[in-house]
Amino acid sequence: MNKRYNILIADDDDDDKFLVKSALEDCTSNTPVHFVENGVEVLEYLKNEGQFADKYAFSKPSVIILDLNMPKKDGRETLKEIKENPLFKKIPVIILTTSKAEEDVNLCYSYGANAYIVKPNSFTELTEILSTMTNFWLNIVTLAPTIG
Template identity: 50%
Template sequence: MNNPKKSILILIADDDAEDRMLLKEALEENRLKNALQFVENGEVLMDYLHGEGQYQDREKFPLPGLILLDLNMPKKDGREALKEIKEDPHLRMIPIVVLTTSKAEEDIIKTYDLGVSSFITKPVTFVALVDMMKTLTDYWFELVELPKV
């Protein structure tokens, strides 16, 4: 299998600064070499994906190969952003993993109905987060063939 790890950007949409830091540290702990970008809400996520505002430079802000999406964010929540992404013919092929504190069956059903690739509840300990991120990155970057975006 080819090694796409070097070229696939992970875009993480999460409004919680501590969660963003912990996700970054968990990925670093797993020695993941992928570039990371972070956005704080659904509106900024959509600006990034459409290359608008501060995200116009596609060299600096390329389209992601994977989005990790929190559901509960201000301005535009993850559900709304997910719906918009999956309705956009230029963006809908980007795999999206919901990574949230929600365990609500309603959220699980709705996000899968909207086209999410996976739904994961955030672990409560850092050790569990590191393990979960290892499994997630092994799956998405070692096992799965991702489309070029």
């Protein structure tokens, strides 16, 4: 609907990236998607540091999709830093992980995650999830203005 929307996906796994990309292709929306490899890159992206210095190419994401198990800085830490930062905390963070552990679910919600989704086993489900999610966050929900 709105060209300004974009999604930041943090996942270190190439296969998962490939699956998510493919699934997103099947989604009706053609929202731009950026992939990063780990938590450090998520924060660099948000702060427009390093390789993400170009503010126009790497504008603030409308939604962040975060994997929990990543190298360098994992999803839990990254989530915590995002939600503790007044500049980023209004951005919805959706956890998409293989972990079903109760501790992870509890921890993420207590850090302020906006949704917790367990990676499905089938591609069909993944497509459904991503299409529902993008529809919900980008079309139904009114997001906080993220410019600045």
